[in-house]
Amino acid sequence: MPVTSYRSASCGCCKGWVQHMRANGFAVRDVVVADVGVVKRRLGVPARLASCHTAEVAGFALEGHVPAADVKRLLQKRPQVAGLALPGMPLGSPGMESAYGKEAFTVMAFTRTGAISSFSQHAK
Amino acid sequence: MTTPLRRRQVLGLGLAGLGTAVVGPILWDRVQRSAARAQPAGAARLGSRGGVADLELVAQATRGSLPGGPAELxxxxxxxxxxxLEVNAGDRVRLRLRNELKQPTNLHFHGLHIPPTGTADNVFLSVPPGGSFSYEFTLAKDHPAGLFYVHPHQHGLSADQVFGGLSSALVVRGDLDRIPEVAAASETVLVLKDFASASGQEAAMGIGRMLGREGPLLTVNGELNPGLAIPSGGLLRLRLLNASNARIYRLALEGHRMVLIATDGGAIATPESLEELLLAPGERADVLVQGDQTPGTYRLLNLPYQRSGHMGMTAAEEDPRTLATFRYAGSVATLPLPTTLIPVPALPKPERTRRFVMAHAMGTGMGGMKHDMGAMGGGGMAMGGMGMGFQINGQAFDPDRIDTRVALGSTEDWLIVNDDVMDHPFHLHVNPFQVISRAGRPEAQRRWKDTVLVKAGEEVRIRVTFRDFTGRTVYHCHNLDHEDLGLMGVLQID
Incomplete structure (x- = not known):
């Protein structure tokens, strides 16, 4: 399944997520843009769910370091959502592996109207 | 000269109902003040007597309650x-730190010009659980008057400990306090500090360690929206300290301008009238407020500020939030504003320029991590290296590596480059500096600083003379999560 990922040139972690997605069988086009905010607004990513990079897959938005397993479940179940978001840059999420530690995180689903729900929880 | 502080601790906040579900908006504004009081605490202020300050701080975990439930602060x-803490320039200071925490801690005397070694501002020493240490140093007779900041600097745990509640404001009395208009002002120290909610759910909403943790409970001197006084007709001297882990405050006082008279390291030369004031973690500012408006109530506001603009985010909080409410009280003879304060001399021409580039990145070596693995609870890296963290010039903090060697008495320009998607407040220990230019634009007025906000993508040139003290110290990002995640370097002054 092709994924298009948008990031700013200076972000130090977005490439790690691209590699994670490729390692999990996704064909990822890695696009550097001047203003990622433009992409986020076009895809309707709620501001408070924002992370560094933003991607598109099969009409869904993917915001931040969303694990490939969650993306696969999204594509299987096709819920009535605009996309998934992992707000911020949690340590231990794909592309954010760190010896400094891990943080628990929750992947959110959001709709075009801005409704937000929990999609998956990931323990430390 | 000073008004007693009204301090009610944050521990007594008693509102249940901050949402427990992770999903949905964090209920930023549903926290309320409560008059409930915490368990008995020590004196609200400790000072020096006869040129000697004999002080004790006991670092401890204290049970209390936050909106949403009980909490350990x-x-x-x-x-x-x-x-x-209140001392005078010239004082001998003896401060005994007793560590009743379950983890090591220590103290940093943020902003003081004292040795970085021995029993002074030595952030490389560590006080084990159950241990104690007596910090001892003498402030120079001509040490600038100002508002300074005592907080833990235990690498790997600094953010946890400061975010958890450890901080004290330190007032040094001296030159600025003797200016008649300043001396006549009514003085209030405001320690600005955000706390996590009892549920801590905000981390799940993305405000974790990489961005630097913020909490939804905005306190002033440990209280939510305290009531404070403006002397009608007179001058109020607000002394502001941002003791938060990562939150940057954009402050405005309704109906009033704030007249800046001092920055981190002491007085400026000429008062400067401000509509609003940006205060990053570790920064301080003294402002005068004239009580010349219609008596009433005026809110001290925190306006929205975006500290990760290059991530395309809008501000996490989109509305102004009330930090404190001021009421006109009493009536005093009209006090004029001072017209001049204390000269801030130009520093000598720099002997060299260095460049420091701050960013987050995947590291390859182990760097300082070998020292942190214990504190961080281990956690091996499948990929071998230390993984994601923050770096200066491509290297994460290593306490055993000297990154920058300078000569005692020399002057240098440091170009601080933020090549990251979020803001980094840059802090240098021991020696105050002056900001020369920001994004290529010269600064309008010289100011003594020890912490400067370098916004995402920005470059700031600072100038510093390394005076009086040799030894090993550090410079780092004062978003303390970033510091703990590697954004720190070691400076050796010979």
């Missing part, structure tokens, strides 16, 4: 913020 002497 970290306190000095049962208080968060800890007691206000």
């Amino acid at each position: 970290l306190t000095y002497n049962g208080r968060s913020p800890g007691p206000l």
